[in-house]
Amino acid sequence: MKNNLLFTLISFLYISICLVSCKAATNKSSVVKENPSISSQIDPKTATDSSAVEQSNIDLETEIVATKPWRITFVTKAPNYEQLSEHDYWSVTWQGMEQAGKDFGVKVESAYITEPCDNEVECIEAQIRLISKYLNSQTTDAMIIAPMDANRLVTVTEKIIDKGIPVIALDSAINTNKILSLISFNHFQAGKVMGEWLVEKLDSNSNVLILEGVNSQRSAIDRRNGFLTGLEQGNINVLDTQSALWDTDIAEKIATQWLEEFSNIDAIICANDSMALGALNAVNKAKRSDILITGYDAINEVIQAIAKGEIAATIDQSPDLQARIAVQMMVRYLETGESLPPLIFMPEIKLVSQENVQL
DSSP states (O other): OHHHHHHHHHHHHHHHHHHHHHHHHHTSOTTOOSOGGGGGGSOTTTSSOGGGSOOOOOOSSOOOOOSSOOEEEEEOOOTTGGGSOTTSHHHHHHHHHHHHHHHHTOEEEEEOOOSOOOSHHHHHHHHHHHHHTTTTOOSOSEEEEOOSOTTTTHHHHHHHHHTTOOEEEESSOOSOTTSSEEEEOOHHHHHHHHHHHHHHHSOTTEEEEEEEOOTTSHHHHHHHHHHHHHHTTSOEEEEEEEEOTTOHHHHHHHHHHHHHHOSOOOEEEESSHHHHHHHHHHHHHTTOTTSEEEOSBOOHHHHHHHHHTSSOEEEEOOHHHHHHHHHHHHHHHHHHOOOOOSEEEOSOOEEEETTTOOO
8 A cells, every 4th residue: 555655656746747847848949949058048937028017108208397406316337437438328328317407407416336346246236335325315315226236236225215215217127116116128129129130131040149238137138038039030049148247348258259169150149239349349350240240229339330331230228318207207206296107118119220320
């Protein structure tokens, strides 16, 4: 009797394991052929259309001017902010913030990491310390934060809010329901648009590589999953995906290694323009002008490269418009107490290529 019971239990466990394994196997992305391990990097819970996330209707066109000189602090995620060119994504974001402040009658100040940080962990901790400085400060009425990490900034953000300082997240999420709203681009949909565009440009069985952003950031995850979903519309081989941490030099190093490792590469998809420029450097040094490179951000240097035919395409996020909307939403909250939806997407996704590039 005991033997029969033991056999039954073992059989049940075996069947259960098989069922789970089979189900997992059927969920793997069909676009991954050369490197099956890539599919294991994709969380099926996040590999969904971000536009499916419910967002309430909100009027983005009506703008009000403040009746009080509110002080709004913008915390950027860009380390070495003072070294950025005026055309860099976060520089353009700040320009939008400044203009919005003037137009809406509020004072907007920039807060950025000044201490040296050489890696992701150090920079996240530096941003946490930066925000913490405002816990006992009387110099701000509200904050707009572009977080470096969705989870690790939760504690300090909630402490700020508990001090009576409302917070809006910009670009990437902070995983707390205490913030007023997340103002963001629909990164999944934009990535999907880029993937589908490449399917139209590439032949069947083409080989593609993906340079990701910081994989702890929601925007980076959504872009990667969007790329993969768009590529699924065609018969495309994804050879590898690696994070270059949004950095030009790291991207060039990874792309150089790929060029040595893979003999047949048709395209390199980059999750931001800085990494696209790094990939371009590697491709130019290897004299491989046959490889399509795509970016994401539409910074001036990449727009120039598209016009010259050096980079194939990019996604225009309109960071100045995102910044303007974020400031206006905060003004509306401070002035009227208006309830904001948890998520506000930009109204348009624009892919820039040689067909529509404007200098």
